[in-house]
Amino acid sequence: MFGIHDLGLFIVSGLLLNIMPGPDSLLIMARSAAQGWRAGVAAALGIGTGTMVHVLAAAVGLSALLATSATAFTVVKWVGAAYIVWCGIGMLRARLRSEAVDAPPPPPPLPLRRIYAQGFLTNVLNPKVALFFLAFVPQFIDADATNKPLAFVILGCIFNFNGMLWCNGLALFTAFASARLKVKPLVALWLNRVTGSLFLVLGARLALADRH
Incomplete structure (x- = not known):
């Protein structure tokens, strides 16, 4: 139907690819642990929106520009790398929340709309995601x-739906585990710092990546 073949294999492959750890999963886990499941879900929804931008862009051929134009790829790559590094620096600068009575109040939590924007920009500014869709999805579309x-949009929506199931499940699980285990402020602080360090590494890798 719609020129799609091996749909079952596509769904299984997509689930496995979504489960693989990456900057999206790290962002969801960090926000869920720090601010609860709503923050994690906000990040997940932002990531899902970014994924749909890549799907629609690839479907109409815009992402092909990233695969053929070195200049376009380089511009998007450096903007995305800079944003990921900026997010990492923000996490590294997190302060320990003291529970002492005379301690100053902790900084207010990030608004959900800002967390959503973080998830969206982290995903949509990564040209590797666009190239992934161009390389992966067409394998399941008939040549004729x-x-x-x-067909591309349908497969992209299926992939994104499965991804949202995983991302929102990860947000809920992380928030539940954090509350159940009564994660201490110091643990949450170091989770932010570890995630921030990984974001710096991922940003550097993205900046040094080529199109192949």
Whole structure:
């Protein structure tokens, strides 16, 4: 149907790819542990929105520009790397929340809309995601399909739906585990710092990445 073949294999492969750890999962876990499941879900929704941008762009051929134009790829790559590094620096600068009575109040939690924006930008500014869709999704579309863009969008929506199941489940699990284990402020602080360090590494890797 719609020129799509091996749909079951696509779904299983997509689930396995979504489960692989990456900057999206790290951001969701850090926000869920620090601010609860709502923050994790906000990050997940932002990531899902970014994924749909890549799906729609690839379906209409815009992402092909990233695969053929060194200049376009380099611009998006450096903007994305800079944003990921900026997020990492923000996490590294997190302060320990003291529980002492005379201690100054902790900084207010990030608004959910800002966390959503973080998830969206972290995903949409990564050109590797666009190239992934261009390389992965067409393998499940017949060469003689009458409407390849429609088939691409359908497969992209299925991939994103499965990804959202995983991301929101990860947000809920992390928040539940943090509350259940009564994560101390020091632990949450170091989780932020470890995640921030990994974001710096990921940003550097993205900045040094080529198109292949």
